[in-house]
Amino acid sequence: MSLPDIPTETKHHVVFLEAANAPLPDFTFPHTYRRHTQTQLHEVVERIKDATVLVVGVIAITAEHLDHAPKLQCIAITATGCEWLDRRVFAERGITVVNCPQSNVEAVGEHFLSLYFSARKKVVEVHNAITGPEKQWLKDVSLTPLWGQGAPLSCQQEILGIIGYGALGRNIHTLAKAVGFGQVVIAERKGQSTARDGRVLFEDLIKDATTIVVCCPKDPETLGLISEPELHLMKRETLLINISRGGVVCEQALATALKEGRIFGAAVDVLETEPGGVGTTPLLPDITKGEEKVPNLTISGHVAWFSQKTVENLKRLLKLGIEGYVLDSLLDPSSKPTVLVHKGKVWR
Numbered sequence: 001m002s003l004p005d006i007p008t009e010t011k012h013h014v015v016f017l018e019a020a021n022a023p024l025p026d027f028t029f030p031h032t033y034r035r036h037t038q039t040q041l042h043e044v045v046e047r048i049k050d051a052t053v054l055v056v057g058v059i060a061i062t063a064e065h066l067d068h069a070p071k072l073q074c075i076a077i078t079a080t081g082c083e084w085l086d087r088r089v090f091a092e093r094g095i096t097v098v099n100c101p102q103s104n105v106e107a108v109g110e111h112f113l114s115l116y117f118s119a120r121k122k123v124v125e126v127h128n129a130i131t132g133p134e135k136q137w138l139k140d141v142s143l144t145p146l147w148g149q150g151a152p153l154s155c156q157q158e159i160l161g162i163i164g165y166g167a168l169g170r171n172i173h174t175l176a177k178a179v180g181f182g183q184v185v186i187a188e189r190k191g192q193s194t195a196r197d198g199r200v201l202f203e204d205l206i207k208d209a210t211t212i213v214v215c216c217p218k219d220p221e222t223l224g225l226i227s228e229p230e231l232h233l234m235k236r237e238t239l240l241i242n243i244s245r246g247g248v249v250c251e252q253a254l255a256t257a258l259k260e261g262r263i264f265g266a267a268v269d270v271l272e273t274e275p276g277g278v279g280t281t282p283l284l285p286d287i288t289k290g291e292e293k294v295p296n297l298t299i300s301g302h303v304a305w306f307s308q309k310t311v312e313n314l315k316r317l318l319k320l321g322i323e324g325y326v327l328d329s330l331l332d333p334s335s336k337p338t339v340l341v342h343k344g345k346v347w348r
Contacts, residue, residue, distance in 0.1 A: 012326060013050055013071070018057035022078040023311055025319040029326045048072065053322055058274075060084035066093060074325045076318055077340075080104055080305070081245055083218045087346045096330065097341040098321030102167045103313035104305035108243055108269075109171035111304035112213055113179065115241050115267035119298045120152050120211075122265075149264060153210055153237060155180040161209030163187045163202075163225070164216025164244060172213060185209060190225060206230050211239045218245035226250065231257040238263045243304050246272035255282040255294045265296035269304040276301070 012031040016024055017039040024035070031053070039047060039059060045068045048054055052071050054061070057079045063086070066072065075090070077099040090097050118124060126143055129136040137143055144151075160181045162169045173184050188195040190202040206212070206226075212234070216222050226240070227250040234240070240263060242249045251272055257263050273280045276299075283299065285291035317338055324335030330342055339347045 010052075010326075012052045012073075014053045014055065014322075015048055015051035016055040017044070017047060017059055018078070019055075021057060021306075022055075022318075023315045024055065025315045027319065027323060027326075029323065053325075055318065055322075058084075062086070063089045066090075066095070074098070074322060076100075076321050078103075078314055078318065081218055082340070083245070085340065087341050090341045091344050091346050094344055095341070096325045096339075096343070098325065098330070098338040099340055100314050100317035100321070101337055103317055104307070104310040105167045105171050107307035107310045108168055108215075108304040109175050110307075111269060111300070112172050112215075112241060112243055113175055115243070115269065115298060115300060115304075116211060116213075116239070119239055119241070119265050119267040119296075122146055122152075122296075124298055125296075148261070149236065152264075156182045157210070159183045159185060159208055159210045161185050161187060161205040161212040163205070163212065163214045165199075166215075166217075168215045168243075172215060181211075190221075203233065206233045207235075210235060210237050211241065213241045214244045214248055216244055216248065218248050222248050224248075224250050226254075228253040228256075231262060234263050236261075236263065240266045242266070242268040242270060244270065246270045246274065252282045255285075258294050258296055259292060261295075265298070267298040267300070269300045270302055271299070274302055 014031050015034045019035045020037045048069045053074045055076045074096040158181045160176050165186050186199045187202045187205045188199045195201050225248050278284050279286050320335045321338035324330035
């Protein structure tokens with residue numbers, strides 16, 4: 001099949017600010033390319049000043065940044081969430097924005113299962129007890145006392161509560177039923193007094209579920225969605241799993257609840273400050289300074305998205321979006337799902 005005619009009078013300069021976590025496809029249009037493994041906020045202005053096409057992950061590109069990028073025509077976002085994006089600003093400036101919708105749904109859904117079983121079965125804690133210098137298994141003979149609240153629930157006993165029922169929430173629902181979760185309930189939006197068919201009130205889910213998975217987008221309405229009041233409503237056997245974004249679950253409130261033993265445990269793939277480590281979050285206190293460790297917590301470091309399938313999807317969608325812009329075919333059926341802002345109009 002012959003390729004479409006590509007205009008040769010424009011040679012684009014493609015700048016990738018966060019290339020460590022996503023591939024850049026081979027483009028068929030004339031271009032130069034500058035790859036940065038990671039970029040700090042203070043480096044953005046200098047790195048984007050000559051770009052005509054910019055590829056970003058989670059770095060927020062603002063109106064102030066655009067003032068220093070007079071050649072910029074198109075931005076492609078590799079991250080699933082783009083809560084930082086002010087669509088109106090880009091539409092007013094005539095800058096096209098595309099993203100990679102639902103590229104990691106399969107991987108993140110599977111990661112929910114890995115976090116669930118790791119946390120409920122205390123896999124990391126057991127591993128550390130066996131491999132640590134205390135030789136705890138040899139000393140204590142049995143490691144079942146690690147479950148201070150008693151034996152863990154089985155899948156069949158679980159009431160799984162899903163907060164956020166987009167493509168990811170639906171995928172988790174399917175996987176949970178496939179592995180034998182006894183009941184799955186879906187949350188209505190927080191603050192609603194009535195629930196749509198097939199959903200339950202947010203507060204009822206918080207009170208009744210034994211495992212709660214947070215997989216909703218991060219936006220002003222969901223910031224701090226799970227905080228002190230919600231954690232006080234949860235059952236003592238509740239396992240809270242956050243695979244959405246840092247900040248949707250209040251980290252200070254969660255750290256306090258875990259220290260006080262008010263819930264069974266938590267597993268998170270995301271933090272408010274990333275990359276994270278000791279001292280960057282209440283969930284990771286510095287025990288060398290006498291700070292109390294947060295128990296019953298599993299952190300996986302924002303790797304839920306990472307799989308061969310996700311990488312393939314990112315590569316395909318980036319190519320569709322960026323080449324669609326350059327070749328002016330972005331509104332064709334194959335490319336249109338990637339469009340957020342184009343030709344001065346907000347599409348999604």
